[in-house]
Amino acid sequence: MFERYPDNKLKPEPTPERVMAMLRTLAGGPVARPQLAKMMTLSAESPSSAYNILFDAVRELGFLHEMDGVVTLCLEPAKFADYASLRRTVSGIVFNRPESSFYQMSQEVLALNEEILAADNWEHLANLISNEKFTFNEENVLGWRWWASFLGLGYLHATTFIPNLAVRIRDVLHTADSYPRGTELPAAVFVDKLEALCPESRASRHERILGLGVSNGLRLLAQQGVLEIKNELDAERWSLHYIEVHRINSFTHVVVRGDDHGLA
């Protein structure tokens, strides 16, 4: 799931919910691996493959340690106190592993921009992002989609993916110190910082035109008041992915707002 492509494959079984379930079970204290399986499945039968894949995914994320058959949690409780905390924790890991299968697929999907609109099922999306460098199949996409939507890259709509990085960007604004609240940042500076924090989005930008997912994410955050998108005269103008009827299609500056607007 979260390790190096191509050896490590994306699979649908280890959903964010299941990862959270295992973390909370492990929070009760170290436990023998067979006992952990019994606890998670509440059954004396041999654990299913889904359990084993889940176990591997949690280990890939570095959340557990196994020694002498005893499994120990390696994550502070605050890091998974709720799903939002888990989301930020996982984002901090997976988006800093550019070589991982998950990162690569995220980057490729976001770089599709409007091309993604044509993908009306998961197999189609897998075909769109597969090239000489990367090959993904439908099952990989099925696994990716749970985490992509959980980590804030967009929304699922039946068998399509709606790219929108609002949640992802809000998370990095939430945690990053590099965005002084209330300060007007020139577009280039804002984007530079954003791409440092959300490197998976970089490939979706074409020069000074931001990708579909980032653009609609920024529009959404502007609508929520989390940030303000400004157009000033005589300044370098950047473009958002064009939407005919939207009032924001370009910007010169961005102001990140503070506590009252959904940011801690």
Add this chain to the structure above:
Amino acid sequence: MDWHRALRRLESDVIKIDVMASDEAEFLATHVPFSNLAVHKGGRTDAPLESWGEEQVYRGLVENEDNQHRLVMVLGSNGAGKSHLIRWLRARFVSSGAAERQGDRVLFVRRLGNTFRGAISQLLDEGVIKNTDLEARLRAFVESADSQDEGLFMSTIHSNFIDQVRNDQEKDTYTAPQRRDIAALLSDSRVREQLMCEQGPITRFYAQIARAAGKVVTGEAGFTPEDFLFERSLIREVQTNGSKEAARYIANLRDEEEREQLTQYLNTFVSAVLNRCANIVQGDTREVFAELRRELKKEGKNLTIFIEDFTSFRNVDSELITVLATEHGGTNADLCRVTAIVGITDGYFAQFRDNFLDRVTHIITVNEAAYGEGAFLKEFASRYLNAIYSSQDLFKVWHRRGADPNHLPVGDFTPPIPWQGVLVAGKHMTLYPFTEKSLLSLYGLLSRKTPREMLRILRDQMSAFINDQMDGVPIRFPATVSGVTLNWRIPEHGTHLDRAGLDNKTRERARTLFCLWGTGDMYETAGSGATHIGGLPASFLRLLDITVGGISQSGGIVTTKTSTNNTSPEPKPATQVISPEQRAHERRKKALEKWYQQSQHLEGSQDFRLMIRHFLASAINWQAEGVPAYIFRKRMDSIIFIQGQQQEGSPERAMVVIERAPQYLDILRGLLEYDFRKGWGKWESSSASYYQLVLAEWIEGMKSMLVKSMLTSKGQEWPMARWAMGVELYRLALFGKLDGKESHLQVLELLLSDENDKPSGLERTSGRWVELAQLLLRKHTDLADNKELLQDIKRTYMGVPGAGGGGNVRLFHTGELLRVFAELESKNWSLEDALSQTASSAISASKTMTVSYELAKDIATRIDEVISDEHAQAKKVLADLRRVLGDRLDKETFDRAGLIMADFLSMLHANQVAYKGVKQADAARLSEECDRFAQLCSVVETMLNETSRRKILAFYSTDPCNLLREVFDIIQRVAKLATEQHELAQSRLAALQPQGDALIDAKTVQERISYLEERIESMGRGRQT
């Protein structure tokens, strides 16, 4: 511009919905030539069709220098323009001098009030009725119609029908007694009142024949079966209080066939009744025109008659048509030639055309082909606008000078901004404030597409426009076109307008303008120095006080007035072949816009609710928001409410409320398009991205509220897992599935297992335990639901809830389950405690939400009673045993008691004393299982001090006290047997006193029994001390 004059012109002079009422100068000034009139030669509409212009009709059929007999029927629906055409033909015939040249007497019977009275009145005024007696009678009729009270006239009509029925001799339809009954029924005051009510047939006859001029009558008179479909109460009333004849007949009218027959029967009298009311007798009409034709013949003249609406002569139609159809010459050499141009509706013509087929020389049909073209509509509107904007004198002078179409005057009105116009007779006439598009749009919206209806709509719009010019605020133009749903070419442009901050009325006006006048979008373009929005000059919008920015095709919302795009997009051509899916989609789109714009119910709202449900199911990662897939599946259906939905529901109970507001309109539009296109790919990219953004904004705006709502009930904590687990634990305990020694994890496994074995431990026949267990057995369905809830509510689910798939993998939130378990354990599984944490006001009506809650309530109030009952039974059996065995219920006690009893029974057996009710093996069992009985007594003793409900119930679930009761029972039975034998021995001893050996034997037995009794008693005494 003198707007007061314009208003006067509009209201009083120019636009008359009944075109025949307008002045001839205005009429000619506003007349647009018909170009595509369908002409058939002969009386058959299936004859070869030719397309003629009106001038061709005039020259070919009205001008008649060859003295050809002509009976020309002009057909068309109401408002199609028959009258207009006939009036124009007549005006052309007179004003061109042709009538005079040909020596024709021109008779024009206009549609004044559309009544026979009106027609007769005109004939009298024209002086064509030569017979003095007939003239006197007809004058009397016209005057009486003028002077008579409406009610009196209607009574006359009513009485005439009754007379016709009474005097009828025809026997085929009804027998004489039946006719008497019918006459009696018609005479009944209640029925009479019904027939003469506002919508009744007598009122219709009155309207047809005599209603005063000025009141236009439409439709044709005649009885209908519905006229005799009486209310049940009326029938009862007639049957109770009416004459016996009426009462007898009215029952028949419940039968549809009878109503139909009566209708047909009475309609045979219509002409006769109306003629009698009009004082005319058979032959009068024929005579009027025959006499006229004879007289004209004598004068060397001919007759050209224009009848605008033949319906006026309905009661004399056959006579009139006969006399007009009679060709001059031959045996009718005394008659002059006649050219008759007769207007008649399609429906009326169809009724009796068989009578005319061989008499009619031409049929002209005025239909949409004659006026539905854009060019016609433009000229039509521009001529009326020119007349409104100009003074009446201008046209009067023109009319006096011969009304030459080529010299039609054009007023001096100049629109405040350059505007579209049309060339009429080589002169530019403005369309201001209409556009060509608006004329086509407004015409397209008409339910009946006729010039008359178009005129009505032009009048309404112009009335608003002119009034605005005079008093300005608030501006009303364009007027709302009621009952019409406006469609944007680009729907999201509608949202742009909705969000422009205009007040409701201005927004409605703007929407009407952009959708009907403009191009159906809000693209802002600049060309020839003028900015346009949606195809309309921005300056025009400003004049109408509509201040709104447009949308640039290259740069989004325009906030400044500079734009580089100078072409307005043309509407895409309509798809030629429409699939059923496309048709269904268009229907739903229309329903959606109608819902929004006209505040109507949302047709097909269940489909929209499903779209919302499907979207929410996948767009929110419910499981990763802490909402179990199970909860979403169970709750989502009932929590979506669309304002104006067709299904029952209330916004108060819903979590997702779709209001009739712009942002929700866009959400539904987006989901509808997605549903139709099965994805985002087949949209225009910008639109798809826009709706994706709209949906994402919606989701993020309500997600946290929705998640919270899912997990609570009416805003309060709703710990279903706790209740469900408590209920299931008690079910397991009461059904004997727990032994009280399991670890927490083992209990958890049992709680979430699929175990559904038969209950055990229910052999007991009475007690609270059985009562509660039986209650639960009766609620097995609810318990199954509770089990499902418990199994699923903390089970992870890989998939979109409710979308299928996802499998049934057992991977649980065990950490959370153990936490719930620990909470219940710490509260000693007190359901009352679990229930007390939720206010009753939070109780939901949803079965899913309440099943565990209700079961928990059932159990909570009973479980401690069960435990008390079990404890009481345990205490009693221990007390019983102590009473017979002493205080110490240990192994030795049971062993010794067993031995003694066995000894006693052996002795009886050895002495061949018969007994029953107890076996030696029972007594021996006390010794053999003394250890078990002693331990059981000890555990029961301990359990009486146990506080854990879980453990107490697990212990009692095997009914352990039953075993002790059996032990006590054995002792009781042996003791009873000993007593019986003792008494028997004593009585036999007494009887055997004189007999030596026997006495000794009996004494021996008695002593032995006494000894044993003492032993048993001493055992008891020994324990007590």
